[in-house]
Each structure stands twice: as C-alpha cells, then as structure tokens.
Amino acid sequence: MLRDLLSRWPVLQQIRTGSDGTGAESWSERTRNLKPKTAGCEVTRGVCPYCAVGCGQLVYHKDGKLISIEGDPASPISRGHLCPKGSNTHQLHTHPGRLTKVKYRRPHAKDWEDIDLDTAMNMIADRVWDARERTFEETRNGESLMQTTAIAHLGGATLDNEENYLIKKLFSGGLGMVCISNQARI
C-alpha cells in the first residue's frame, strides 16, 4: 500500500526515470482511471452513408445505445479516415431532431398530428389501392400494359441495394407503377 503510494509520487518517479514532470508521472488518480468512451463497447462494421467513396466505419454500441462511430483503419479504401460529414454519423443517428413518431397532415389542416404506425400503414395501403383500382390499365389497343401512372416514387441513392430491390419489385413488378425515379442519372 505504502509502496504503491510512494511509487506513484511524482517526485520519486521523476528521479527514477529522469522525466520532466509532464508525462505519466503527473497523472492524477482520475486521469489514470480515464477510459475511452468506447471501452467495453460492442463493435459492428458499418459504411459511411454520405458520399460514395465508401469509407469503412466502426460502430461502437453498448446496451442498445450508439456510443461512437469512427473510421475503420482496416478499410483498404479509407484507411481509417472520415471527412467532416462521415465523422458526424454518430450525431446523424442521435441528434434530438430525429423523427420517432409518424406525423400526419389532414387535407387543408394547418398542422401535424401524431398517428400510430399501424394506422398509417393501413391508410397508405388504402390510398395506393384506391388510386390503383381507378387508374390501372390492363391493356391498350389489345396489347398488355399492366400499368398505372397515377402513383410515383422518388428516392434510392441513399438506400440499401436490398431496399431498392424490394421497392422496384413491389412498385413496378407487383403494383404496375412506372413513375419510379431516384437521384441517379448518368
């Protein structure tokens, strides 16, 4: 005990190691016990969601909460680096402006109201079904058409391949929607 205390005494450490008092010998108990915020976290591998460089990310999380998202040094593309946007991926997930409830605006209403997810899903399904029922064309001049142009979709370049696959499959291959577009052109 006493030996331990003495060995941590900065003066003794300085004498023993010849250091100048600005290194580990000056650490307080608190400093010595500091740990990185990622200590004890689980790590999963992620990919930066901003531009298309495809930087590797390490996603640190503990008890179901995101703790930090950092560059992945093992990535052969990014070699651990992230730009200002990529470095902010943690905040992208955790900032107070995140939506967590479905908001609904009635026709002519001046403001939002909250509705629950199941209700919203049913209402959306009803509207799609109704518009499709009225506007779907099976044939034109005796030729197969199987199409509706009354409903459109926009978006995809920020989504996963698997999500785009299901969107195209359901909207185009199932419902017959043709007005489907995203950010990509050339």
Place this chain on the structure above:
Amino acid sequence: MPGLGTSVGRGGATTAQQSLADSDAILIMGSSMAEQHPVGYQWVVEARERGCKVIHVDPRFTRTSATADIWVPLRAGSDIVFLGGLIHYVLENEKWFKEYVLHYTNASTILRDDYVDAEDAGGLFSGWDAEKKKYDPETWLYKGSEPKKENGQSLPGHHDAGGGHAKDRGGEAGNTTEFETDDTLQHPRCIFQVLKRHFARYTPEMVERSCGVPQDVFLRVAETYAAASGRSKTGCICYAVGWTQHSTGVQIIRAAAILQLLLGNFGRPGGGILALRGHASIQGSTDIPTLYDILPGYMPMPFFDADSKTFEQYIKQHSTEAGLWTKFEDFMVSFLKAWYGDAATKENQWGFNFLPRVTGDHSELGYWLDMKDGKLEGLFVMGQNPAVGAPNGRLQRKAMANLKWLVVRDLVEIETSTFWKDSPEIERGELRTEDIATEVFLMPAAGPAEKSGSFTNTQRLLQWHNKAVEPPGDARSELWFVYHLGRMFKGRAARERTPKNDALNALTWELPTEGAVAEPSAEAVLAEINGRDLTTGKLLSTFEDLKRDGTTMSGCWIYTGVKPAENRNVANERSAHDALGHGWGFAWPKDTRIIYNRASAAPDGTPWSEEKKFVWWDEEKREWTGKDITDFKKDMPPDHKRDLSKGGLEALDGDKPFGMHPDGRGWLYVNSGLKDGPLPTHFEPLESPVENPLYPQHQSNPPSDKKQRPDNPYASTPHDSRFPFVLTTYRLTEHHTAGGMSRSLSHLSELQPELFAEISLELAELTGVSPNDYVTIVTPRALISARALVTPRMTPLIIQGHQIHQVGLPYHWGWKGIVTGDVANDLLAISQDPNVRIMETKGLVCNLIPGRHPAGHKALDELHELLEERP
C-alpha cells in the same frame, strides 16, 4: 451511365480509387474531388507523392486546385471543346497508343457510305428528323452491319420511347458482329479518319476562344496528360456531376472515354475513368434501379408499342450475337423467375406480361410536370428532398400541392414534408395552407447503423453495413416499410383474383423476419438478388451459370457471386489482402476491381511492361492470371479465333477486351445507343451568354428538351442583357446535397452556417458589392439572396474577346434545420438532356445585384420587375 456504357460496355467506374496511386497523370474535371470525395482524394495525394502529375480543370479554384500541379479555370459548359482539344492534340501529334488503339478499339472499323458527320452538316449528324427533334441512328452503323429489321421496318427499339439507361450497350439498332475494317487506318471512312476530321477544328485556338483557357496553358495540360500513355505509363480521369449535369452530359463523358481509349488507358492499373458518385449507393441505385426505364442489371423495361409485343421480340431486340449480351435471355428468364417464382413458366413467357409497360417519360422531371398539371394522385419520397434539391424549386413545391397524398420517409422533418405550411410559396402568399388538399404522411426512417444492408460505392464495390442498434420509436427501415406494405397488397390481391392483380399474386414475397418489429432479413433479399440453381436450391457463384430454361433465378445478374453460399456474404467480408482490397467487399462483376483488364496485357497476352504488369496469359497453365479477377474468359487464349456458334466471350477474338460489346472493342465511335450522335460535339448550355463558335446554326444540343413553359421559363440567350453572368452550382465538404442529412446536425451547421455566392474581385467591383454584403441572384425562374464571398478563387475569363464572369453557388440550404438559407435550386430550370433526362445545373445564366431581396410577396414583385427590364 450511357457515356461510359456505350464507350466501353458498362455504366460504372472502370477502376478502383486505390488504383489512382498507380497513375502517372490524373485529370480531375467536373469534380472538386478534394472537397466532395475528400477521403478518396488521399489516393491522388499519394500518387502525387510518387511523381504523378495532377491536373484540375474547373471554373473555381478549390482545395483540389490547391493540391494540383496545374489548375485551369474554364468557362462552365465548354467541357467538350476542352476535351475535344485534347483529342485533337493526341491525334495531330501522334501521341496515341498505336497497338492498343488498333487491337482494342473500333478505330479501324469502316462506316457506311451514307453516314454524314456533324462537321459536314453544320452540327447535325445524318438521320436527323427536324420535326420530331430526334435521330434515326441507322446510318450510324458500321459498313457491313445489318440493321435489325422485321418486315422491312427497323425494329423500333427504344429510340422513340425515351429513356437511356438500358442503352449502355450496342446492338440496339443493328447487328454489329459483321463489319469491314482497314487495319492501316487510312481508309477515309474508317473511324480513325472520321474521328480526326470530326475534331479537326477543336484546336488550341478554339479552346482559347470558347473555354477562355490561354493556348499555352492548354498545351501544358495536353503535353502533361498525353505523356501518361504507352506501355509503361497510364493516366486516369476523375469526374463527378460537374460533367453529368449538362444538356450534353453524356457526350462530355464520351469525350473523356475517347481520350482514354486513344491513350490506351482502360483496363490498366492507374488508368480508366473514375466516376465519382455523390450518394452512398448511387451506383447501386442504377445497378438495382429505382428508375423507370431499366430492370436490375441494366436490362431494359419493356416499352409499349415498341419491343414489348412478345417476349421473343423483346429478347431479339436486346440480345447480341457475340459478347456477354448473347446471354441476355439467360439473365432475363432468371430475373423473371426471381420476381415471379413458380408463376413464371415457359408457357406464359416467364411472366413477361406481368411487367408494366413504359409509355413515355416517367422520369422524375417528366412526372413532376405531370404532377404540376394535376395528373398524379400520390407520391412516395424515400431519402430525397426535392423541395430543396430539385431544379425550379418553386414549380416542384407547387406541384406537390396538387397531389392527393404524399408519403415522405426520412430521418428528420425535411422541407419536402412541410411545403404546405412553411415553404417560400406560403410566405409569399402564392399558396395558402388551408387551400392545399394534400394529405401528408411523414414516416420516421431508420439510420444506417440501425439496419443491415449493402451500399455499392463509387467503384462498383458492395459493402455490407451491420445493424448495431434498434431504430428509435416508430422509425423503421425502408426494407420493413416496403415488405410489410407489400404483404398488405398481397393479402388484398389474394382476395381479389382479377387480371389486374395477376402480377401481385404471382410476385414472390416471403422473407424471414426477426426481432420485435418483424424486420425482414436483408441477407435473404441479397440471396434472391444473387440467385440460385432451382434444381438443387444452391446459391450461385457466377452469372455464367444462369440459364434460360427456367432452372435458375437471379434478381440482378451482375451481382451474382456476392452471396455464393448460405454461410457467406462476400459484401460483409473484411479481410483485404492486397492494395485493391480483394477480400474486402464484392466488386461487380465477379469481384473484378479493374474492369476490361484483359487490356492490361498486350494482344499476345504478355504484360505491356514490368511497371504496369497486371493481368496476363500464363502459357504453362493455359489461363489468365495476375493481380485481379480476369474480366475475360479465364481459359481463352490470346490467339483464340471467334466462334459465333458458342456465343458469349468465345464469339469474340482473344484480343478483344471489351466483352459487353458485340465486337469486343472499345468504342471511339458509338454506332447505337445514344440519342444525340455517335461522336461528342460541342453545343452551348441551354442558357449561355456565348454563341456556339463551332456550329452557329445550333446553339444548344438539338435533341435536348427544355420543357419550356410559363412556369419553367428561360432567358433568351446568347444575347439576353438581363442575365449577363454564368452561374454554376456546387457542394461543400461540410454539407450533403439538399441538407437532409447535414443541416440538422450542429457540428456541420457550425462549420458551414450560411449560403454564399462566390464571386471574383472584378465582378464585385463591377456590381458594386463588398465582401460579406448581401447580394441577390436572379434567373428567369426565381431570385435568392446570399452573402457575397469575394475571392480571387473566382476569375473572369476572356471569351471571344469579352470578359465573362462566373458566379459559384452551393445549393445545400433550405428553410428548415439548424442553419437556413434561400434555395439555390429555385434558380435552375427543369430541363432534360436527351440520353438520361438529367437537368442542367452546372452552366446557366444569371444576374447578380447588390442587396437582399424583400420578404413576402414583394420578392415576387421584384422578380417580375427585374424580368421586365429589357434595354
């Protein structure tokens, strides 16, 4: 995509970012890579440290320019003159790589006698129909090629119907397997000679006159870049939307491809063209397209009254007799089996008639105008913010007020979801909230760390991101939303078995789900995308195993191999064991990192040089070997003679690296697949203060579509004194596109808090503006205010004896988020280039006046006053 697609076969970057480190010269144009792709830019920096010359051609001096060897400011919209000048220089000074050009490109191919080049007809190629404003491309075919005809009529293909993504390849207009060549390259109608004549007037003098680049500066660039060619040197070209967002965007990329083919730079380390994409999976969203005119793997959607009458006709139209597209039927049948499962049978043409037919322009800008005209009822927006991010924002927002219902899915309350209560149109009294009948659903979305799935990055690399935590509250992934919505529709369709619901009833829609919210398994979707052998149930490891007899399925043939076994997900593998990153993710096709890499060896299969040794023929083992998966048939020797009866790559000679093309060659000249000509030709932007010096009869790209109407007006350029300056828009490092993923974040908002207009000292003096003053920028569509950033980074250019000023404007702001500002995209017009229907954002005209525009309705009064002022 068609720029690269028609030139070399696939609409994707041909190389990997890491390979930039092996370049001897890098030309960055139409991109500020250091700012927009900063982490990728480390490979440019590394190359430069190894002695590579870096050239940046851009209207603005940016951090890319600051770290380049040469910065060249040019006039926005003059890119084809500049690149044409480089092509001219290479041809005139014998700088082209002769062996490469002769064996690997179509330089020796002879054109038909009735082909007329734009140089000989004042800017129009043969086949122009002035009434329809479009080309019939039949005369562009090779001599000896047969046009695809039925009963004496040309097969209609897609030329009438619009679209362009699927035409990333040849073989649409004719069978180009047979053609005449002249290996001496002297025949006056061989492509090499046609190319020489086509670019004869793109001289250093013309570059100076049109681009504002002094001849000595241009020649320094030409000498520097052309030196990166030959057996032991390579050069790479990097571009981004600074090229694509023009009314000639596809042809700008074509010009770059011609340059790279002449210099022998495709398929080699440190070579190629790196298309720099701006969203995490923008490449993925065309590979597996949420687009109207293509199906996954660049297969075309059937077009009504064109190629859609029978499956047989559709297959015939889009297949070739040689190269990989001979397998089109295998890919298509396997795809239909993925979507429609057991309901896709030989008897019902594999469910071909379940697919909807395209009847016109269903692209974003096309249907948005229909929305404005009240022809649409409902709209889904997932991860995009058109109220701020799309051209002519005023029209965009007013159009949404004509919808019956709108579903927006995003992480935050973006402008698109609240146009009805706080948009500039409400503030200015153009729209009243209580008059807007649109029902709006704003659905909280899951973030990338809250769901699993793959992004395809800018170099065709699929990388899996793993779910770390649950999304908050009612936030869900798009996968969840679409899957469960689909289950509801499937349920309704099962109860109403009408012909209308045939496709829905046939659609395969069973996925395992997990967790309390029943999240569908993304890996199960990836397995469907990858494909299976239906007789054994086993996952496939290569698209070469796909069959047309209904015994295989694959949702996207180019991705086959990403999930080759139940316990493997190559996109999620993370053990890179070489510089190109093999072992880390999956690059389509077949995990090839540099595509067309057969071209990295000489025609006889030996490496071009020790320095650029990459893939070569191992005579002992009788196979191709090297540092990458060979983008070629592994056991096909360099001296192989084509065998048409075998189809596929065996129908090509062993020295033809571009296997997507029916002649196996890189296309200096594109015989079919483009709507505005087989060779790039300079036209001015739709709004330009400069007369077209090359083709005075045709100021702008003839088949482009201005969509001009009262709510989408244009300046009367080239001589509209109301709009004397050139405007170009761009992005900043600290924000992302329309701000949905950045303006709500405190750190990023602090780094870039406010909209500004970047102008030169000379323009500031001319307009009487001091640094940090508010200015108002005006176009025929709108006016917006910004702070003036007066800087020598912007420089006026001398064009045809006149001083031309350019204004740079970042476009990230809107009225929501932590930092707000006027919407720069309100200034843009809705316009469409002929090939992919992209709008022109990088070169238009504007005025800039001191002071801030007034608030409320007075802003509109001021706009109208300014528009009426004409001398």
